[in-house]
Amino acid sequence: MSPVRVLLVDDQELMRQGLRKLLAIEEDIEVVGEAADGEAALEVIGRIRPDVALVDARMPRMDGVELINRLTVEHPSVAAIVLSTFDEDEYVFGALRGGAAGYLLKDCTPDELVSAVVRASRGETVLSSVVAARLVANLRRAPARGTFPGQDLLSARELEVARMVAAGAANREIAARLFITEGTVKNHVSSVLRKLGLRDRTQLALHLTDR
Structure with a gap:
């Protein structure tokens, strides 16, 4: 290597x-x-x-x-x-x-x-x-609100997951609140990142809260 x-x-x-x-x-x-x-x-x-x-x-x-x-x-x-x-x-x-x-x-x-x-x-x-x-701390003080670029590309469930990520929630917490598996949460997060052209959860959180 x-x-x-x-x-x-x-x-x-x-x-x-x-x-x-x-x-x-x-x-x-x-x-x-x-x-x-x-x-x-x-x-x-x-x-x-x-x-x-x-x-x-x-x-x-x-x-x-x-x-x-x-x-x-x-x-x-x-x-x-x-x-x-x-x-x-x-x-x-x-x-x-x-x-x-x-x-x-x-x-x-x-x-x-x-x-x-x-x-x-x-x-x-x-x-x-x-x-x-x-x-x-900054993300928790400024939860995602309103619209953001690319929001129309997301399904309703993907939007829910994205907003929870932006609020600092871990996959386990998201899964419990939405009554889905952690694997499903990971799939939704991956789909959101791909659709919005973002690299990771940090960029996703900033993307949703920087309005």
């Missing part, structure tokens, strides 16, 4: 060097490039073809949120993970709504970072515990 190809995007050279040394010892990861800001990243990304981009949130010229929005449109195969000291809502929710595969804080452990890179390359969403807690 080929190693996960990683691009480091951070305006601090010392941070990039530290990340490169940390990841260099991992057999399953290869750092294929570095960039000091979003514009520089876009200039090299087509040539080095990374699987994952580790992106700082706050950078000159083009910050991490703007870069992630550009990557989602121009390089959708690249999984972007924000790695930042900042956990303000504008960065967290801006990045996730823009299509980020994850959001980690720079006080995470090396093992957490390595695991996040590998998982993101597989299409999983990776969030630090602090960010995950903030996301859930």
